[in-house]
Amino acid sequence: MDQDTARTRLLDAAEQLFYGRGIQSVGMDDIRTASGVSLKRVYQLYPAKDELVAAYLDRRDEQWHARLAGHVSAAGTDPVTRVLAVFDWLGSWFGEPGFRGCAWINCYGELGTVSPLVARHAAAHKTRFRGYLAGLVTEAGLPAGLADQLSLLAEGAMVTAGIFRGTAPARDARAAAQALIEHASEA
Amino acid sequence: MDQDTARTRLLDAAEQLFYGRGIQSVGMDDIRTASGVSLKRVYQLYPAKDELVAAYLDRRDEQWHARLAGHVSAAGTDPVTRVLAVFDWLGSWFGEPGFRGCAWINCYGELGTVSPLVARHAAAHKTRFRGYLAGLVTEAGLPAGLADQLSLLAEGAMVTAGIFRGTAPARDARAAAQALIEHASEA
DNA sequence: GTAGCCTGAGAACGGCCGTTCCCGGGCACC
DNA sequence: GGTGCCCGGGAACGGCCGTTCTCAGGCTAC
Numbered sequence: 477m478d479q480d481t482a483r484t485r486l487l488d489a490a491e492q493l494f495y496g497r498g499i500q501s502v503g504m505d506d507i508r509t510a511s512g513v514s515l516k517r518v519y520q521l522y523p524a525k526d527e528l529v530a531a532y533l534d535r536r537d538e539q540w541h542a543r544l545a546g547h548v549s550a551a552g553t554d555p556v557t558r559v560l561a562v563f564d565w566l567g568s569w570f571g572e573p574g575f576r577g578c579a580w581i582n583c584y585g586e587l588g589t590v591s592p593l594v595a596r597h598a599a600a601h602k603t604r605f606r607g608y609l610a611g612l613v614t615e616a617g618l619p620a621g622l623a624d625q626l627s628l629l630a631e632g633a634m635v636t637a638g639i640f641r642g643t644a645p646a647r648d649a650r651a652a653a654q655a656l657i658e659h660a661s662e663a
Numbered sequence: 664m665d666q667d668t669a670r671t672r673l674l675d676a677a678e679q680l681f682y683g684r685g686i687q688s689v690g691m692d693d694i695r696t697a698s699g700v701s702l703k704r705v706y707q708l709y710p711a712k713d714e715l716v717a718a719y720l721d722r723r724d725e726q727w728h729a730r731l732a733g734h735v736s737a738a739g740t741d742p743v744t745r746v747l748a749v750f751d752w753l754g755s756w757f758g759e760p761g762f763r764g765c766a767w768i769n770c771y772g773e774l775g776t777v778s779p780l781v782a783r784h785a786a787a788h789k790t791r792f793r794g795y796l797a798g799l800v801t802e803a804g805l806p807a808g809l810a811d812q813l814s815l816l817a818e819g820a821m822v823t824a825g826i827f828r829g830t831a832p833a834r835d836a837r838a839a840a841q842a843l844i845e846h847a848s849e850a
Numbered sequence: 851g852t853a854g855c856c857t858g859a860g861a862a863c864g865g866c867c868g869t870t871c872c873c874g875g876g877c878a879c880c
Numbered sequence: 881g882g883t884g885c886c887c888g889g890g891a892a893c894g895g896c897c898g899t900t901c902t903c904a905g906g907c908t909a910c
Contacts, residue, residue: 477887498776500687503867514888515869525868576776584826585772589685589763599826625839628832629812632819639771639786645815652812652843659842664857690897701858702899712898 477513483521485511490532495579499529499586526593529583533597536579541604543569548612555616556657559626562609563653566630567646570637577638581631605630622660626653664700670708672698677719682766686716686773713780716770720784723766728791730756735799742803743844746813749796750840753817754833757824764825768818792817809847813840 477485489511493502504525508515522528544565551561569575576582584598609630610623629652633645676698680689691712695702709715731752738748756762763769771785796817797810816839820832 496776498773500773501777504869505867508889515890516871516888519869523869577772581768581822581826582772582775585764585769586685586687588769588826589683590688595826602823602826621835621838624831624835625816625842628816628819628823628836628839630819631822632815632817635768635818635822636789636815639768639775639782639789644811648808648811649815651808652815652839655812655843655846656839659846691899692897695859702860703858706899710899 477517482513482517486513486518486521486528487532487535489513490528491536494529494532494583495536495576496574499525499583526591529587529591530593530597533580533583533594533601537597537601537604540601541608544608555612559609559612559616559618559657560650560653562612562626562630563633563646563650566633566637566649567643570633570641570643570646575637575641578631578634581635581638602627602631616657618657618660622656625656629653629656664704669700669704673700673705673708673715674719674722676700677715678723681716681719681770682723682763683761686712686770713778716774716778717780717784720767720770720781720788724784724788724791727788728795731795742799746796746799746803746805746844747837747840749799749813749817750820750833750837753820753824753836754830757820757828757830757833762824762828765818765821768822768825789818803844805844805847809843812843816840816843 486507489507493506493510504515504518507513507528508518511518518528522531544562547565547568548558548561551557551564580598580601583594587594588598589595606623606627609627610620613623613626614620629649633649636645637643673694676694680693680697691702691705694700694715695705698705705715709718731749734752734755735745735748738744738751767785767788770781774781775785776782793810793814796814797807800810800813801807816836820836823832824830
């Protein structure tokens with residue numbers, strides 16, 4: 477098997493298992509079985525489980541942001557609509573089968589105190605998201621501080637949807653975001 | 664040693680260790696050493712680790728809500744001030760030494776997929792918090808839907824403060840809450 | 851005083867898991 | 881066709897952890 481396809485299969489399996497069942501309850505043997513990549517190859521590519529987790533988070537970060545940005549792009553050019561599109565996308569994400577909350581929040585809860593590497597990746601993902609939001613807010617001519625507030629709404633929606641399942645938190649967050657935007661443009 | 668003091672010492676140790684280091688990285692021996700309660704007694708009181716975790720979450724839930732309600736009571740009688748006092752309290756909580764995010768969010772991330780018991784307790788805690796918030800919102804004569812939005816802000820602040828440490832998320836959430844309240848009272 | 855019960859301390863057990871090692875087989879190259 | 885190399889499969893290892901067991905010691909009741 478090619479090195480690149482091995483890496484892809486490995487990360488595919490890791491993502492499905494880690495996201496679906498958590499990190500600690502998935503053994504390396506599970507990953508080996510699911511991916512079809514031999515344990516030896518796994519450890520050649522990632523010398524420790526930690527680093528496999530980090531690679532999984534990294535690749536997912538890339539895909540997650542691409543999907544989000546894609547949805548925002550498809551929403552058109554009106555800058556306020558684009559900001560609100562973030563919350564629309566959250567809603568469709570929450571509604572996907574197999575949704576289990578935010579991978580980074582879950583990972584942080586599980587390994588934040590144990591693996592500084594994972595903690596760093598979680599923080600980096602959240603920083604990146606907030607930065608993306610700040611860009612949209614700025615393009616809409618809204619005050620920069622609004623981005624922090626909107627990010628709290630989004631994070632809260634992710635947590636709530638993760639625990640209770642369902643898309644309602646995204647709708648609530650979207651309504652709140654709209655109100656905050658109106659409030660900010662009036663001032 | 665008295666049964667009641669044994670239980671208290673046990674839960675004290677469990678809370679400190681579980682909250683500070685996570686559940687899975689704390690062994691029963693650690694708890695035994697920290698509490699001074701023999702392993703035999705531990706298993707008499709809680710036949711499995713799961714149930715000790717649940718008891719820890721339960722007692723913390725009681726104390727957490729009592730502290731929150733105490734702060735809100737001390738804030739006076741103006742109903743809007745009382746709602747905002749929730750976010751003030753979050754700020755002082757985030758600033759405490761040893762703050763490590765929301766115990767229930769962390770536990771859910773760690774054990775939500777593994778222990779239905781823990782998942783239930785996390786959901787119950789969040790439901791209770793939202794209910795408390797809804798009471799404050801109703802007393803202020805504000806629309807009931809606002810409570811859901813404020814709860815998203817609070818959850819988002821807890822997650823963000825947990826990952827990045829610091830009290831800024833509470834201030835941002837408070838400012839956003841104030842804006843949402845104004846928006847709701849204008850309508 | 852003695853018999854019996856309860857307790858605490860720690861060892862023991864069974865299982866799991868991350869990581870490494872070994873072996874047999876297939877492929878490339880001479 | 882042979883030889884050596886690399887790879888996959890899976891066993892092995894070391895350590896940890898939840899849970900149970902053993903045993904010695906002290907308290908209680910007569």
